[in-house]
Amino acid sequence: MGLREIKMERTRQLIADTAIALFSEQGFDATTIEQIAAAAEVGPRTVYRYYPTKEALVVRFTEDTLHTALDELRGLPEELPLPQALFQVVDSVRRTIEGDSERRKAVYRIIVRTRSLHAELRAVNWTWRENLAAEIRRRTGGRTTEVVAALAAANVAAVVEISIAEWARSEEPAALGLAIEQALELLRTGDVPTPTPV
Amino acid sequence: MGLREIKMERTRQLIADTAIALFSEQGFDATTIEQIAAAAEVGPRTVYRYYPTKEALVVRFTEDTLHTALDELRGLPEELPLPQALFQVVDSVRRTIEGDSERRKAVYRIIVRTRSLHAELRAVNWTWRENLAAEIRRRTGGRTTEVVAALAAANVAAVVEISIAEWARSEEPAALGLAIEQALELLRTGDVPTPTPV
CATH class of the missing domain: 1.10.10.60 (Homeodomain-like)
Structure with missing residues (x-):
C-alpha cells in the first residue's frame, strides 16, 4: 500500500x-x-x-465479512474435503467478527432495530448464499448436484446467521465460537428436527 | 360465505x-x-x-401459500411429533402449489426475472421463517432451544425454496413432490456436506 x-x-x-x-x-x-x-x-x-448511501456505512461490515469468507474458501486447496472447507468459511466469519467484536456488536444492534436496513442485509445474505452454492459446485467439479450444493450453502448461511444472533444476545466474549460449535454439532448429529412423513 | x-x-x-x-x-x-x-x-x-401495491399482486401468492402452511401446523394435534408436524408444513406448500400449478409457475417466473420483487419476497420468506421458529418453540413447550428451533425452521424454509426452484426448472408435473422427497432424504441421511473441523 x-x-x-x-x-x-x-x-x-x-x-x-x-x-x-x-x-x-x-x-x-x-x-x-x-x-x-x-x-x-x-x-x-x-x-x-x-x-x-447511508445504508452502505452499515451493510459494508457484513459484506466485507462474507466476501472475506468466500475468498478464503476460493483460496483453499482443491483436495481439502468439502466439510472441512465449509468449516473454514464459518470460521473465517468468526475470526473477522471476533477481531472487531465491540464494533460488530454495535453494528448488529443498529441493524436489528433499523427496519430500512433489513432488506439490504437480506439481499447481501441471499447473494452470498447463491455464490457459496456456486463455489461448492465448482470445487467439487459438478459432482455435487445443484440441490445438494444449495442445501449445503443454506446450512452454512443458517449457522452463521443463527450463531451471530445468539452471540449478540450474550455478554460472553467467547459466545460466537460456542454458538457456532453448538449449531454445527446439532446439524452433524442429526439433532435438528427434520420433516419426516408419518 | x-x-x-x-x-x-x-x-x-x-x-x-x-x-x-x-x-x-x-x-x-x-x-x-x-x-x-x-x-x-x-x-x-x-x-x-x-x-x-403492484407488488402485492404477485407476492400475495407466496404469502397465502406460506400462511396456509403455518395455519395447518397450528391446527395439528400437540402430541404429533415435531418431525411429522414439520412434514405437514412442507406438504401443505406442495399441495397448494400443485392445486394451481400452471399459474404458480407463471408467478414464479415473473418473480425470478423481476428484480423489484426480490426484496419483497425475501421479506415474506424471512418473516415466515421467524414465525415458524416461534411456533416450533410453542409446540414443544419451550423444550426446544432457540437455536434448535431456528435451525429447524431454516431447514424447512431451505427445503421449500430449493424444491420450488427445482420444480420451476423442470417440465415434469410431479417434480415438486420429487424434489421435496429428495431434499428431505438428503437432510435425514446426513448426505448434505456440513462444516466439520479438521
Whole structure:
C-alpha cells in the first residue's frame, strides 16, 4: 500500500467508526450524512465518495465479512474435503467478527432495530448464499448436484446467521465460537428436527 | 360465505389472474395498474382496494401459500411429533402449489426475472421463517432451544425454496413432490456436506 492508499483507508475507517458511533447514539434514521461528515471532520462529498448511501456505512461490515469468507474458501486447496472447507468459511466469519467484536456488536444492534436496513442485509445474505452454492459446485467439479450444493450453502448461511444472533444476545466474549460449535454439532448429529412423513 | 363475499372473492381472483397474464406477456415493470384494471374490466380504484401495491399482486401468492402452511401446523394435534408436524408444513406448500400449478409457475417466473420483487419476497420468506421458529418453540413447550428451533425452521424454509426452484426448472408435473422427497432424504441421511473441523 502506498502512502496515498494508507491515508484513504484511514479516512474510510474514520468515517465508518464515526457513523457507527452516531447511529448507536441517536439512531440510524435520525443521523444524516452531514452530521457524520461534521463529526469525522471531512466534507459530505468525501463521505459519499467512500459510501454512496447511508445504508452502505452499515451493510459494508457484513459484506466485507462474507466476501472475506468466500475468498478464503476460493483460496483453499482443491483436495481439502468439502466439510472441512465449509468449516473454514464459518470460521473465517468468526475470526473477522471476533477481531472487531465491540464494533460488530454495535453494528448488529443498529441493524436489528433499523427496519430500512433489513432488506439490504437480506439481499447481501441471499447473494452470498447463491455464490457459496456456486463455489461448492465448482470445487467439487459438478459432482455435487445443484440441490445438494444449495442445501449445503443454506446450512452454512443458517449457522452463521443463527450463531451471530445468539452471540449478540450474550455478554460472553467467547459466545460466537460456542454458538457456532453448538449449531454445527446439532446439524452433524442429526439433532435438528427434520420433516419426516408419518 | 354470503353472496357479497363470493362476488368479492371472484373479483379478487379475476384481478390476480388478469395481472399474472399481463405480467407474463409484457413484463412486470412495463405493466400498469390501469392496464390491469382495463383488462379485468374494473376501475383502477377497485384494483387498489384489493391490492394496495403492484407488488402485492404477485407476492400475495407466496404469502397465502406460506400462511396456509403455518395455519395447518397450528391446527395439528400437540402430541404429533415435531418431525411429522414439520412434514405437514412442507406438504401443505406442495399441495397448494400443485392445486394451481400452471399459474404458480407463471408467478414464479415473473418473480425470478423481476428484480423489484426480490426484496419483497425475501421479506415474506424471512418473516415466515421467524414465525415458524416461534411456533416450533410453542409446540414443544419451550423444550426446544432457540437455536434448535431456528435451525429447524431454516431447514424447512431451505427445503421449500430449493424444491420450488427445482420444480420451476423442470417440465415434469410431479417434480415438486420429487424434489421435496429428495431434499428431505438428503437432510435425514446426513448426505448434505456440513462444516466439520479438521
